[in-house]
Amino acid sequence: MTSQGLRASPEGIRAAKTALTDKTWSQHKLATALGITRQPVSKFFAGESISRSCFVQICQQLGLSWQKVAGLPEDVAFETTPKTQFKGADLDTLVREVRQKRQDKIQDQCSTLQILDISQTIQLIDIYTDINVLEKITNLQWREISDLLKDFKSESNFNQLGGYKGQRKLPGLEVVLRHSKLMVLGKPGSGKTTFLQYLAIECNKGKFQPNRIPIFIRMKEFAEDAQSDSQLNLLNYIIQEFINCSIEQESTKIMLAEGKLLILLDGLDEVAVEKADKVTREVRSFTQTFYRNQFVISCRIAAHKYRFQGFTEVEVADFDQEQIEIFAKNWFVAVAFNSREDGEVIGNLFINQLHLPENQHIRELAVTPILLHWICLVFQVKDGFSLKPAKLYEQALNILMFRWDEIRGIKRDRVGYNLTLVSKKKLLYQLAAITFEYGDYFFEKENILQLIAEYLNTFAGVHSEATQLQLVQEAVLQEIEVQNGLLVQRAQEIYSFSHLTLQKYFTARKFVEFPQVQNWNNLVNHITEKRWQEVFLLTVGMLPNSDEILQIMKQKIDLLVAEDERLQYFLTWLHQKSSSVSTQYKAAAVRAFYLVCVEQSSHRAFIYPSGYDLEYALVGNIAFDADLALDEFLFSTIACINELDFAFEYSLNDALDHAHAFAIAFDETVDLVVNPKLKQVLQKLKKQLPSIDSNPEKFREWWQAKGKVWGEQLRDILIKYRNIGYDWQFDEQQKELLQQYYDVNKLLVDCLNSAADVTARVREEIEETLLLAIADIEKVRNSDTNS
Known part of the structure; x- marks a missing residue:
């Protein structure tokens, strides 16, 4: 049955005009804000009849009671609500009964996860990690590249850029409690669906919103189940869901009218493009009609084109170190099917290895939950991070480009030029290579569109007209951003690759391709x-x-x-x-060994502290060779002399500590010498040194007076007997x-x-x-x- 229209009373029109003036809006701006045409707004202010849905939307946008504007009693509701009114104990009883009937359905629908490359379903509660959200959406902030680069201290903090710095991160559950209408945005694989399922389960158990009844709707399935546009009706969909749980239609309408539902709409971005606008209009109308309920909608951030009246928008933050550790420890028990004790041992090993310096590239990917899962899987199978980096990145790329959608049965529309997967990868290689060549970690949208155009021009059949090419460029960028999450907006009109390490991988692939x-x-x-x-x-x-x-x-x-x-x-x-x-x-x-020894014994190091990385890379540890060990001790003694000279010259408080270190190093060196002549001259040189312990002040005076000459004598001995000890005096x-x-x-x-x-x-x-x-x-x- 079609709802009858409503018209504003004269008093209502005056109130609406006053509200419009207070907002400094025109009727055109009001229509734009609502996403509707100007005609129903004009009719509204003329006192003509318009649809109930539009009437309510206009009033809510102006902050007015639609019943008052229409000159109706405050308790009048839509005809979709039953005439029977429940209050107090009767309503509480009905809520309890409906919750009980819905429990098994929610448990079956939301309690398990189907995870990439894992054949068994996993209990959500066993692996769930609390998410954090950002109150400010990164891609809506007006920042310039120079602003982002101010925060770019090193490559390791790349994931914290673009709106993360200085932003307050709040627990997701806390934010849901604060806002009755919430839009949860996030990158692919960031945990949006899992979060909504968790809300449904916690509500089902009475631990969250115990006075509401959860309903979890996958928007892709809602759109697919509708055989015609007229069936894209959330009210009828929810009624049918409740009927399947033996709940009468009248009871469902009562629950909706009284605001007793927690309505979770998951994956707005997964709706096929030909139905997207119709589904969006239906969501807007439904949330405004049944505004007393609590709503949480999830959507990929890059696909976020529509804004719903009254909704607060938040963005799922990347995992921080604590979340990565919690997830990993849960994973090695719940997903790897280890015992709790064994799983925790493997989880701790995973975390320790993940934080090794050589695994920085893996840590960067681990901030995304879907990639962290796959990294855990690799670690479990390989007993460590033995997978070559290129193989790791290729698999991560495939997950983001198609496998994550594939496992969930999502086939996204190609909104751009009909690029194959191979062609799309080659485009990414070119974008990465050019931007990385110029040192650009962040780039203006205009520049990235130009690079896309240059790539598309290599294909036969691409229309060369400027207008057509502009549309194709925009569509391709949108496809890469929305469907794959490999390019992300760090601020308004400013892009970067989602992970710096992937930009490097794509750059390398460009060289491999040619x-x-x-x-x-x-x-x-x-x-x-x-x-x-x-x-x-x-x-x-x-x-x-x-x-x-x-x-x-x-x-x-x-x-x-x-x-x-x-x-x-x-x-x-x-x-x-x-x-x-x-x-x-x-x-x-x-x-390489002697090169580092010279560096460590110099007055001022010319090689940054890196141990013996080069020779270790060639053959491993060579410190156990007798000749090399002796020379290392001799170089160490020279280094101690240099440090002691510096300490006494500048009257440092720890000068005597340096003196003791020198004495120990020299004693150990003399003991290690095998050559009798060298041992003899070193022992003779040692006798010239006054005791440090018996009279520290005397040692200080002696060193300041004779230490330089003594040191030169030692160098001469080392040059003669070991061909080391030169003062190279590099500038x-x-x-x-x-x-x-x-x-x-x-x-x-x-x-x-x-x-x-x-x-x-x-x-x-x-x-x-x-x-x-x-x-x-x-x-x-x-x-x-x-x-």
């Missing part, structure tokens, strides 16, 4: 930039053969210090010293250059170790000439040629 010398040279030009290191590692890890790029990298590295005579001389000494040591280890690893530019040289050699060795395939000849050539002066490299190559 393995040409010119592209290799372009990549190698960035070899000294730390932000490019992961791109290099990913590229060599994905190439079927990495010989060519590794050789170009080696050539670039050698040329880095080729023009500096002092550094070339230093590398020549490094080769001579390393060659004089009898050891089973690779020559390159020994050279700041040389120190910086040597730091770069060390870092890029470490990167080269890491690339050698992670490459999918390198021929034995190329590997051997690189390792043999690592950390050598140009002249020595030529000798090695000539020797290999002659042999």
Whole structure:
């Protein structure tokens, strides 16, 4: 039966005009705010009859009682509500009866989860992790790229940018209690559906909103079940749901009229595009008609086009460290089907390994619940994070691009140019490579649309007219943003990739797709930039053969210090010293060892504290070799002398602590010496030192008077007997250059170790000439040629 129209009384029209003036609105602006045409608004103010739905919407938008505006008693309701009125105890009894009849249905519908790549259903309560929400929607904030970059301290805080900084995060449950109408927005896989299911279960158990009856509606199913537009009716849908639970139609209408339902509408973005507008209008009308109930609607943030009157909008925040840990500990019990004790042990192991520095790229993905689940699954199967990063990213990409929708039976409409999955990936590779090349982590919408247009122009058949191309560009961007969540808005009209580590992966894929010398040279030009290191590692890890790029990298590295005579001389000494040591280890690893020893003993370090990363990457720990261990102690003694000089010169309070450290290091060094002549001269030198413990002040005076000469004597002894102890006196530019040289050699060795395939000849050539002066490299190559 169609509702009869309503018309405003003269008093109602005056009140409405006053409200409109107070808001400084025109009738046109009022219509726009409601999402309706101007005609019913004009009729409303003219006192003509309009539909009840429009009448109520207008009054609610103006903050007026529709009954008063219509000149009706306050208790008049829509004809969809029954004439019978329940109050007090009778209504409470009815609520209890309806809740009881609905319990099994809600439990069956919402208590379990179907999880990616897990064949069994999982109990929601066993894995649920409380979510936090942001009160301000990130993509609605007006910020500039410069504002975002102010917060960009390091790559590790990338996920906290774009509206997260300074925002108050609130528990999701707390926000639902605050607002009777809530729109929950979030990225793909952020936990929106799970949160709504949790609300339904908690309400069902009487722990949340115990005086309301939950109903959980998947909007995709609501739209699909309607055979015609006339059947897109939420009232009839809910009535039928309740009838299926043996609840009479009249009782359902009473519950709705009295505001006794918790109505959870999940996945507004999952409705097919041809029904989206009709479903949205139905939701708007229903929520305004039955406004006394509590509503929670979920939707992907990028698909959020419609705003509903009276709804507060919040955004699901990424998981923080505490949430990741809670989720992981639950996962290894509930999903991996371990005992509680075993699951907690594995969960703690997972968390400890996740926080290792080398797993930074995994931690970045772990802030998204669906990806965290998959990371836990990999860890369970592989007994650790042994999966190669490129494989990890490819799987994460597939989850976001199609698998997450596929498992839930969601087929999203292609709203843009008819790109295949492969073409869409190649577009992402190009977008990432170009933006990363320019150092752009954030980019204006206009720029990203231009890059999309350039890519689409490579396809035959794309219309070249500007208007048509603009529409295609917008549609493609919308598709990537809404359906895949791989591009996200960090503020109004400002985009970035959802994860910085995926931007690097896409950039590497671009080089893999076009393995040409010119592209290799372009990549190698960035070899000294730390932000490019992961791109290099990913590229060599994905190439079927990495010989060519590794050789170009080696050539670039050698040329880095080729023009500096002092550094070339230093590398020549490094080769001579390393060659004089009898050891089973690779020559390159020994050279790396002595390079770090020199750094650690210098007056001012030129290599950042990194341990023995380079030689460890080559052969592992080499500290147990006797000759190398002795030299390490000798270098350590020189380092202590430098620190002691500095402490006494500046009268530091801990100068005597440095003196004790020096004495201990020197004693241990002398004990370790085997060569009798060296041992003799060191012991003689040791006798010159006054006792620190018996008279600290005397030691201070002696050191300040004679310490410099004593130190020079020690250096002369070490140069004579061990060919170490030189004071290289590098300037700041040389120190910086040597730091770069060390870092890029470490990167080269890491690339050698992670490459999918390198021929034995190329590997051997690189390792043999690592950390050598140009002249020595030529000798090695000539020797290999002659042999």
